[in-house]
Amino acid sequence: MSLSSPYRFDSSSSRSTTSRSRGRSHFGASCLASSVFLASWRTSRSRTPAPRNRNRSSHARGSSRLTTCVFTGIVQGKTSVISKDVIKENEAMAFRMQFPKGATENLQVGASVAINGTCLTAVEIDQENDTARFDLIIETLRATNLGKLDVGSEANFERAARIGDEIGGHNVSGHVNCVAQLESVEATDENRRLLFSLPKDVGRYVFAKGFVAVDGCSLTVGEVERGDERDSFSVYLIPETLRVTTLGGYTHGDAVNIEADASTVAVVETVARVLAEKNLELSSL
Known part of the structure; x- marks a missing residue:
């Protein structure tokens, strides 16, 4: 892994470790559909997303990330739920998560982050305070344990792997079985x-x-x-x-x-x- 990787926010949890035992249900449709499903609701919120980093191309347009947004199963640390909005019981909710200092550096709206092994799409990012917001809809809530998280709950997180990263664990897609x-x-x-x-x-x-x-x-x-x-x-x-x-x-x-x-x-x-x-x-x- 390149030493200049923006994910090296903490030497104790960087991808350079060789320990396998630190580890999306990425429902591709879920990540995309959640943004569409909740677009009007989000825009009515008073929060203003942090400005996007214009120096890097967006994930949707193609960047140095792997095209399938693969994870490695090497958990980079713990994140905690600081707000939980239930939009419709068992069908739609949104979390705002608190990450360790520096963990959201260069994270962009539309990027994928594995939360408890479930790939979620970042829809709002506050890099100054290291928080990010994620939407969850019916399939994610049905197939994973994320709906059981509450304010104060902790979860494992991993940023998506990039070309050149060391695969210290194994290829993990974020598709929870x-x-x-x-x-x-x-x-x-x-x-x-x-x-x-x-x-x-x-x-x-x-x-x-x-x-x-x-x-x-x-x-x-x-x-x-x-x-x-x-x-x-x-x-x-x-x-x-x-x-x-x-x-x-x-x-x-x-x-x-x-x-x-x-x-x-x-x-x-x-x-x-x-x-x-x-x-x-x-x-x-």
Whole structure:
């Protein structure tokens, strides 16, 4: 990663780290539709968005960002909700988030930021105070845990990767597959083991020693158990992960966003399709 990257707001949370365990549901339509759906509502607000940085081309027009707006699963820090506007219950709301000092540098309206692994579009930015506003609509609220956040809640965040950035985790799109439930926490002085359960239609993509994004954190899967109704998997967290992310504060029953590794999904679906053509089932292997 270039040392001149504008994302190096804090040396303790920069992309240069090699720790994988620090980690959009980007519903492409959701990000775009939310801006259209709430445009008239936003313009009626008294807040004035911070001026855009004219020295860089906008994300929509193409810049040095990756064209698919990929994330790496290396969480850059924690952000907190400072305001929550419910526009229509379970269908539309907006958050204003407080970021660490310098974290919104060069962030532009229309840029994507992963919040708990969910890709959201920045619709208002105040770089002086390091705050940004995001719209959430029905699909995002249905498929992720973001609707459960309240004023004061913390979430993991990651700015979109740029060409030349080090991929310290794995390719994360921000497309959340499901919400999993934390079943147990085992803690020692230096380690923590979390066990999650998730629907079987997503669990089929999770394998021991494979990748998974949990609330935006790129993690290595420990053990996997296949159940009759739900599957489960464990992850092991080092102290640095507990320090930088929100995972250290999770307790039994908490809901987390899960994104399966895209390459694993592609392999499983391809094999399943080939077997189906031969009248075989994946579970028979």
